[in-house]
Amino acid sequence: MLRLNRRTGYAAWAGLPFDFTCPSLSGYPFQWFWDSCFNAIVLRHFDIERAKRELLTLMSAARGDGFIPHVIFWESGAFPSHVRRYAIARDGHTSASIQPPVLAQAVAAIWDSSQDRAFLDAILPKLWRFHRWLIENRDPDGDGLISIVQPDESGMDASPRYDRLMKLPQLTRSGYREAMRRLFRVYRAARAEGREPLDLDAFSVEDVAVNAIFAEGCRSLARLSLAAGAAAAGEEFASQSRRTSQALLAKCWDPRRGLFFDLAGRDERPESIAAVASLMPLILPDLPSEIATRLVEEHLLNPEEFWPPYPVPSVALNEPSFMPGRGPLWRGPTWINTNWWLARGLRAHGYEGAAQELTARTAALVSRSGFREYYNPLTGAGYGARGFAWSTLVVDMLQSP
Ligand code: GLC
Numbered sequence: 001m002l003r004l005n006r007r008t009g010y011a012a013w014a015g016l017p018f019d020f021t022c023p024s025l026s027g028y029p030f031q032w033f034w035d036s037c038f039n040a041i042v043l044r045h046f047d048i049e050r051a052k053r054e055l056l057t058l059m060s061a062a063r064g065d066g067f068i069p070h071v072i073f074w075e076s077g078a079f080p081s082h083v084r085r086y087a088i089a090r091d092g093h094t095s096a097s098i099q100p101p102v103l104a105q106a107v108a109a110i111w112d113s114s115q116d117r118a119f120l121d122a123i124l125p126k127l128w129r130f131h132r133w134l135i136e137n138r139d140p141d142g143d144g145l146i147s148i149v150q151p152d153e154s155g156m157d158a159s160p161r162y163d164r165l166m167k168l169p170q171l172t173r174s175g176y177r178e179a180m181r182r183l184f185r186v187y188r189a190a191r192a193e194g195r196e197p198l199d200l201d202a203f204s205v206e207d208v209a210v211n212a213i214f215a216e217g218c219r220s221l222a223r224l225s226l227a228a229g230a231a232a233a234g235e236e237f238a239s240q241s242r243r244t245s246q247a248l249l250a251k252c253w254d255p256r257r258g259l260f261f262d263l264a265g266r267d268e269r270p271e272s273i274a275a276v277a278s279l280m281p282l283i284l285p286d287l288p289s290e291i292a293t294r295l296v297e298e299h300l301l302n303p304e305e306f307w308p309p310y311p312v313p314s315v316a317l318n319e320p321s322f323m324p325g326r327g328p329l330w331r332g333p334t335w336i337n338t339n340w341w342l343a344r345g346l347r348a349h350g351y352e353g354a355a356q357e358l359t360a361r362t363a364a365l366v367s368r369s370g371f372r373e374y375y376n377p378l379t380g381a382g383y384g385a386r387g388f389a390w391s392t393l394v395v396d397m398l399q400s401p
Contacts, residue, residue: 001371002043005389006050007031011074013093016060018074019053024373024385031058031072033099034155037106038337038390044113045399051110052119055103059126061094066129067137068103069094070152087150087184098148100155100213101134103127108220111227120228127221128233134214135240140198144243145206145251145263146214149197150183154207154277156314158328160321161273165203165264171321176328206263208252209277213341215244216283245284249291252281258294274305274316275330276338282345292349300342301354310334310365311358312342313377324376326383333374333383336362340393343400359397366394 007029008019020031021039028035036058043051061072073093087096104127111120138146148154151162158176163169166179186202198204218241225233251268252260259278262271281287282295300306305316314330315322323332339362346355365380371391373384 001387002039002046002389002392005387007074009075011076011093013076013091014061014074018057018060018072019050020057020074021054021389023390024388026387027373027385029075031061031074033058033068033070034102034337035390037102038340038393040106041109042390042392042396044110045395048110048114052114052116055106055110055123058103059123062126062130066126066131066133068098068130070097070099071095087187097150097153098134098138099153100210101131101217102213103130104217104221104224105213108224111224117228120224124224124228124230124233127224128237131218131221131237131240137196138198141266143206143251144240144247145211146244147198147204148207148210149187150180150203154205154210156209156275156277156330159273159275159277159330160315160319161262161271161275161277162203162205163321164271165205171328171331173328201266204265206252206268207277208248208260208262209280211244211248211252212260212280212283215241215248218244219285242286245281245286248281248284249288253291258298273321274299274319276306276312276314276335276342278316279306279312279342280338280345282349283341284345285348287349289349292345296346296349296351296354300346308377310361310375310377310380312339314338314374317377324378325381329374329384332377334365334377335374336366336391336393340397343397347400355400359394359400362394362397366391 002021005021005025007022010017020036022029023032023035036054040051040054043054062068076093089096107123134146151157168175168179183203187197190200218237222234222238251263254261259274260281264271279295279300282292304318306312308317313332313334315332339358343355343358365375368380369375369382371388372382373388375382
């Protein structure tokens with residue numbers, strides 16, 4: 001399947017060759033940022049050179065200031081509906097948004113498998129610039145937490161966590177599309193006057209999952225920097241990782257409910273919807289053990305919340321907004337990439353048995369319904385795109401010791 005989804009060629013608009021794995025030939029024929037990172041993590045088990053090219057292709061779209069777009073339309077012109085949906089950069093071939101920064105972790109996985117110093121040296125300067133861009137441009141209050149400026153930037157598009165900010169008391173597909181258009185209209189008008197999205201505070205979220213992934217990315221980047229003999233960068237990103245983890249604990253942890261919640265807007269209003277993002281800080285090895293215990297024992301393994309027959313649902317089963325079936329994305333169904341993260345998080349905190357159980361149930365789900373985009377957590381039915389590349393992460397889960 002990863003062979004089928006491979007796209008190679010030469011993009012005349014960029015003057016660059018490309019070699020990447022699209023999420024799905026039917027629904028998503030372009031290069032997406034975090035999809036490519038996950039695909040590279042799986043590809044390294046089969047074809048390490050191709051895994052490297054996947055990431056080198058992604059990074060070849062980096063701007064000079066470090067920013068890397070969340071979608072790159074290498075083969076231009078073909079699918080205008082996606083192009084209309086996203087905020088597109090002036091070049092007309094890349095989006096103007098980010099996605100969760102999984103890149104350093106994907107590079108670390110390839111480094112661990114290959115010890116290829118030339119690859120590491122080629123990629124590190126761009127990785128440093130990308131992380132510094134996030135810190136300089138997405139953390140205006142300097143608290144260590146980076147902000148997203150529209151829902152797709154979290155990779156969890158229509159999550160009910162954003163309904164309030166998107167002014168969506170009742171969700172419909174057309175209402176959601178209109179809310180996105182409304183937001184992009186505001187941004188376009190502001191950009192024309194030289195103002196940036198975060199200046200407007202129209203949608204700014206210090207997102208728990210994005211920041212847990214960012215902290216973990218900075219930790220990986222620190223390790224890679226040290227491996228390349230760059231001690232100062234090693235210290236810079238180790239300290240950023242600690243800052244972000246500590247800010248998550250200080251500002252997003254709700255000790256009463258035992259979950260983490262996003263902060264919305266410049267005045268940092270805590271949100272309250274229990275979703276898979278609320279568990280994501282489990283991936284941080286420096287999370288205090290009493291907090292990891294609460295996340296796992298009160299919530300993740302709780303059959304009323306996050307532990308149905310096919311865990312882990314993207315929204316807790318007991319949330320009024322939970323929807324197990326087909327529909328707007330990330331409102332209840334199980335996704336394989338978050339299972340991959342959480343299995344790692346469980347292992348990092350000594351829950352080996354639960355990590356194995358989650359892996360076994362994920363494998364059963366994919367065996368039953370194939371490599372689909374997302375799955376019903378109650379019945380295991382598969383929905384959305386077929387031949388969905390990152391669902392192959394189950395292979396990496398099965399490889400883990
Ligand atoms: C959907 C997902 C997003 C993913 C994209 C391509 O929009 O929500 O996370 O990157 O599809 O697979």
